[in-house]
Amino acid sequence: MAAEQQRGIRVTKAELLCKDSCGYYGNPAWQGFCSKCWRERTRKAEADQQGTGPCDDAGFPLTFSKFEEKKNMEKGRRVNTMRRLFWGGPSPPKRPESSEGEAAALKAYQSLEPGDFTSFLKLLRKPSSQRLQSRCTAFLNTMEAYHDLPVQKQSDLVQDFYQNIAVHFSSLPEVQLSQMMEHMEKLIMTRLHKWVFCHDSCDDEVKDLALQKRIRSLNWVTPQMLRVPFPDEKAEVFSDPFLPAITAVIEMDAKRAPQDKLACVSKCSQNVFKALSTSNTEPANADDFLSGLIYVVLKANPPRLYSNMQYMIRFGLPHTLMAGETGYYFTNLSCAVAFIEKLDGPALNLDQEEFEGYMQGRAPLKRGSERRKMARETQDKLQDVKCRQEEVDRGMKILKEQLQQWVLSVQAEVDKVTAQSALAQGEIEAQSESLQSHSVSTVTKKDVVEDQSVVTLEEHESDYNTCLTDTC
Numbered sequence: 001m002a003a004e005q006q007r008g009i010r011v012t013k014a015e016l017l018c019k020d021s022c023g024y025y026g027n028p029a030w031q032g033f034c035s036k037c038w039r040e041r042t043r044k045a046e047a048d049q050q051g052t053g054p055c056d057d058a059g060f061p062l063t064f065s066k067f068e069e070k071k072n073m074e075k076g077r078r079v080n081t082m083r084r085l086f087w088g089g090p091s092p093p094k095r096p097e098s099s100e101g102e103a104a105a106l107k108a109y110q111s112l113e114p115g116d117f118t119s120f121l122k123l124l125r126k127p128s129s130q131r132l133q134s135r136c137t138a139f140l141n142t143m144e145a146y147h148d149l150p151v152q153k154q155s156d157l158v159q160d161f162y163q164n165i166a167v168h169f170s171s172l173p174e175v176q177l178s179q180m181m182e183h184m185e186k187l188i189m190t191r192l193h194k195w196v197f198c199h200d201s202c203d204d205e206v207k208d209l210a211l212q213k214r215i216r217s218l219n220w221v222t223p224q225m226l227r228v229p230f231p232d233e234k235a236e237v238f239s240d241p242f243l244p245a246i247t248a249v250i251e252m253d254a255k256r257a258p259q260d261k262l263a264c265v266s267k268c269s270q271n272v273f274k275a276l277s278t279s280n281t282e283p284a285n286a287d288d289f290l291s292g293l294i295y296v297v298l299k300a301n302p303p304r305l306y307s308n309m310q311y312m313i314r315f316g317l318p319h320t321l322m323a324g325e326t327g328y329y330f331t332n333l334s335c336a337v338a339f340i341e342k343l344d345g346p347a348l349n350l351d352q353e354e355f356e357g358y359m360q361g362r363a364p365l366k367r368g369s370e371r372r373k374m375a376r377e378t379q380d381k382l383q384d385v386k387c388r389q390e391e392v393d394r395g396m397k398i399l400k401e402q403l404q405q406w407v408l409s410v411q412a413e414v415d416k417v418t419a420q421s422a423l424a425q426g427e428i429e430a431q432s433e434s435l436q437s438h439s440v441s442t443v444t445k446k447d448v449v450e451d452q453s454v455v456t457l458e459e460h461e462s463d464y465n466t467c468l469t470d471t472c
Contacts, residue, residue: 018322034322105129109169110176112183120183132168136184140191151199155314158188158196162317178319185317186257193256197311204307214341215301220358225348226291229280241278242292245271246300253303258316261308262326269329272296294336309334 018034033041105128112119124133139161143154162181169180189196198204223230230241240246248268255261272292276284284292302308312321312330320326339347345355 034318105132106169106171109180110172112176112179114179117183117186120180121187124187132165135165136187140188143192144195147195150201151196151314154196154199158192158315159318161188181317182259182320185259185315189258189315190256192315196315197256198304198307202310204304204310207306208304211306211337211341212301212303215298217359218298218340218343221295221298221343221348223295225350226295227287228291228295229276229284229288240299241275242272242296242299245269245275245292245296249296249300249302252308258312259320261312262316262320262330265333266326266329268296269293269332290332290335290339293332294339297333297336297340305337309337 018037022034022037105123105126108123108128109120112123123129124136143157147154149157162185165184166177166181169177172180198208245268248264248271252261252264252268255264269289272289273284276288276292280288297305321330345352348355350358
């Protein structure tokens with residue numbers, strides 16, 4: 001049980017740092033070293049190889065003095081080459097002393113807002129920045145003219161250009177210096193992108209296809225296998241919480257400058273942390289972040305992922321990849337890609353048979369204990385469904401009986417009301433007849449009384465007339 005709860009993906013901060021303990025982040029592409037240490041080791045190995053190779057006519061190794069002489073000549077040739085790259089001529093002009101115009105230009109550069117590349121270009125076109133603009137133009141023209149150089153040589157030239165051009169802004173504070181170098185990187189690499197990205201001298205395209213094929217074969221991996229905190233199936237979720245991170249890492253291929261591609265990596269990583277915070281009540285740790293990033297890469301399958309990462313490594317500013325927040329995010333992305341390339345069953349808590357079954361596109365056979373467990377669960381579910389069906393049948397029977405009783409009671413009430421209505425109608429008719437007969441008798445008696453009154457009146461009138469006659 002404890003083994004099942006253990007994470008298959010674990011990484012510590014010490015594992016992300018350079019093997020030379022220089023304090024910067026290492027990278028699997030540099031065999032665990034940072035870019036600075038890796039370049040130093042590479043150049044040292046090349047120098048050692050050149051030093052042990054040449055021999056004199058007698059077959060003995062060159063003496064130390066001859067080796068130093070050749071090394072100095074090689075160094076002088078490289079310096080002259082770099083001068084032609086930077087200055088566009090056979091020899092650099094003497095650097096004029098700092099003038100008021102250059103001081104004003106540096107002050108204007110210092111006042112730029114972070115990320116305001118448009119204003120940087122406007123300042124670069126001013127006369128006070130003519131020297132800097134000429135150096136950039138000469139370097140770009142030379143790089144385009146020698147675009148057939150091996151990509152590693154091109155990378156060395158670009159990195160050397162960064163180091164030399166940083167001297168121009170050396171009087172600025174460190175924050176403004178970093179911003180100016182980012183503007184310079186965007187200016188240079190936006191134009192060189194079509195010449196150096198996925199160069200013919202390297203096998204980036206082949207590795208891109210291999211990585212995409214590998215990711216497609218792992219499309220069956222679920223968040224639960226990677227131990228990624230994910231919303232419960234019963235929870236109301238309208239969309240994948242990792243969708244913004246997936247979108248951000250896909251957008252990386254559309255950018256040209258290394259810093260813009262790195263910004264997509266940072267945006268993707270930040271969205272991974274947001275998704276983890278919404279899916280889990282506890283704060284996300286390094287293991288959760290790396291697992292979430294692996295899940296995002298598997299679901300996104302970004303186009304030309306390997307080429308984009310190599311492009312940032314070769315032509316990006318070293319400090320953005322070796323330190324800081326962006327360096328941490330890029331190092332984790334490199335670790336995620338390395339993990340995907342070496343992913344096996346134990347990392348997902350699967351045995352080899354199950355892993356191979358998934359990789360071949362068929363459902364793996366369940367183990368005996370799992371089959372028995374599934375059979376018990378199925379039997380329990382069937383029994384539960386049977387009990388619920390019996391309860392529903394009993395309820396329907398009771399409801400039917402209640403409905404019949406209600407119909408009978410309603411019919412009885414209707415009959416009772418009908419009988420009472422008939423009785424009341426008879427009483428009303430009887431009362432009406434009695435009232436009619438009483439009114440007729442009353443009218444007859446009244447007529448008799450009136451007739452008698454008339455007769456009496458006539459009699460009195462007759463008697464009165466008689467009396468009058470007698471009197472007369």
